[in-house]
Amino acid sequence: MRGVRGTRDGIRGRLAGTATAALAVVAVAAAAGGCTGGDGGGGEPTPDGATYPPADALERLWAVPGGDTGVAGWSTPDTFATAVLPGTLRGYDPETGAERWRLALPEGSTEICAMSEEPNAAGIVAVVFRTPVAEGEFDDGFGGSCSTVGAVSLDDGDLLWSESLVDRVEYAAEPEVALGESVLTYAAPYGEVFRFRAADGEELSAATSPGPRTAVLGERRHVLLDQSGEEDWLRVRDAETDELLWERPAGENEGEPLQIVADDPDVPLLVLFDDGGQATLRAYDDTGEPRYELGPDDAGAPATENAWVPFRGPLVEDGVLVTGYADDPRLHAHDLTTGEELWSTPLEGGRPFAIQDGRLLVSVPEHPDDEHRFEQRLYAYDLHGGERTELGLVAHLHPWDPDGPTTPLETAVIPLATDADRTYVLHLVSGGDGPRILAYPLP
Template sequence: MARNGRRRAPWAAVGGAALLALGGTAWLVWAGAADDGPRESWRAAEADTGGDGASDLALWVHDGVVARVGPTGVGAIVGHDAADGAARWRLPAPEGTEGPCAASERVNAEGVGVVLYHSPDAGGCTVLAAIDAGDGALLWSHDFGALDPALTSPPGESATVAVGATTVTVKLSPANIPEGFFRLDLASGQLLPAPGDVPGQGCATGWVPVTVDHADARLVTLARCADAAEAGAEPRLAMGVHDAETGEPLWGRALENLAVIPADVVAGPAGGPLVVAQGEALVAYSEAGQELWRLAADGRGLVERAVTDGVLVVESLPTDDVGDEGADESAGVTFEGYALDDGERLWRGTFPEGTAFLGADPATGRALLGSYAYAQGEGGQLTLSWLGLADGATEGAGTVPFPLERGTVEALAAFDAERFYLGGGLASEARLRAFAR
């Protein structure tokens, strides 16, 4: 079962055509000349590609500034004026690090974002920094380098960081190991207590965390009861849910089927159902801990792309174990929208093979999709379309030049009221661009 995160779109430009390397099969795609696409407002001059052309980690948009957080190998984060692209500030990577390896998807309401940097001395992503996206000020940093390297992630793995109004959460371990999960006070950078108990579930000797994960406004702990093991009884496992901002315990639930336990948190919006990957299904729980619905994977990989206005949007991917009887890999890319409260499928849309989910705009309830193709004599092109997250309605947005720097690329988009911004593993002259909406 796949979890949330952008899917790398393996677009490879080879010999005047584009080879879409999907599931071990190369699809040859030709496209005609670009149409009248959205008007380009600006492109950042001399954008630092670094990182062997790897994808950017985040685009932060706040109060007239667009900040590009590049991959490991890019030494600095640069904030650009949203109106004309001029560089407003440049923040070098902390001394002793090699650049970012994880970042909060967006900044909070005050414009603060967090970045996790790679430390070659520690052998992992261990230096956390809070940054003001308005002026590029480094507010504080925290070094987790004293941790056992087994608890940290190398660049490219699934370390995740998030920022709220007053709290930062960071998961260093790809395996959700509790010793690699931390909460920090946003104002000071000081460590806060990590969740460990299971609300409403008794255990005489106390619950021992087994895994901890986070998404949106929720922290989820999988814990075992030590007294059962000491008495020689069957192990007792339970799921405990906490508020990510305050650490307040919200609810707990005993797990009866130990063969099917929560693996990852998929979505945890404040005031809405919690969705977790559990066995071969997505399972939603109410704010009181009652199971609301479950969505069986049925041989697919289900990847969360957005949660907005009570709708969970997932991308349905074929998996290696589907086999010859699975979905046709040339059938296209499928997105589906499900009601969070009852799991009803509201819409389903299939798009051309190679279509990637570039980003969601919560202000408008729409997402930007991009489909890459190579036109002989024209170069790489990205055909854009808007996807309504509530109803699946689509609207063409035109085609823009998209010069690849290397064989694989993961593009991403960010938004404000006047423009949208495209970044990715592109040639330096097109690494960060703004387009009028």
């Protein structure tokens, strides 16, 4: 799952905004407060004679209060953990929703800025914290500096170690952080890179650059655009050893790397670039030779500025890349090795939710009765063939009087994590009971 990050100027800002909009769906503000049980499988009649929850609604396993935002989560066999912002990281029992632990922030830190996308095999995640800066000092726009990095155990929520880099980075508004099997890497927006041993925080050597560069981090490899000389160079380094794996001159139209999309063994390195306002996916082999490129023209979308913007991701699993295009009403699945399109399907206003057990989960909005009733239905697409199966209802608005006191509020539903049995979402509510974290079973 993608970690919590800020946005850089240009297309990265638009990517973040589009990703948020892509996840925003209308849902119901159901019963709240504390940890509560299911609400699916048919319910009580409402004033207009309808029954809510509908009989085909997925049963809600549990719900707990959430924060104002929370856009990252992880699931292990024993713990579901998520960032509850503003604030800290919390761990829950995945079956009951009971809070198991709450992360104590490092001394002087106020909240979480960024996190690694996945825990490593030891159940450790990397976290970046915001620390206030003195008045008059250069801050990140929120009165602080995202320059304290640390490692957290998901088993018990212990902060294993933390290190302040506030005096060693020029600007720390939107850092990158990644965690491999044994090495944690932090990169500041202007390209300063720091490496630490994940287990105990011992600082490791890192290649430097005499001038500006852009760094995007993956679990296995890091991509750096070095702009310190007369010619720009694209360099890829091993995340564990910092060894230079390959380098090549960056062409005039190469653009700025924004995100490592695929970084697994035996598949090309897939990188999302900003080509002067136009997003492009490029795949490279182990020597740096380009394998294929995907952009608006490859999906039949018009090649206008910002025409190609991925919905939440793109999503990658089991050798398949799934992405959508801003000006294209279809969802596309590609072979990750060759770039060949495997299948596409109309989105019908829906959005990719997650990939789980060989199937792509997509939520689709529906208005079955009238303007006051709204449903969000979950479908599963076979990842390799595109065949669709309906799973059930995951969100709904009661068809009550919109001016009445019991009117549900429009909310945003943000996927946090999905495991073999459940999906976990954040319901952002504009009032009433407030945001909640919910767990649904997956049939």
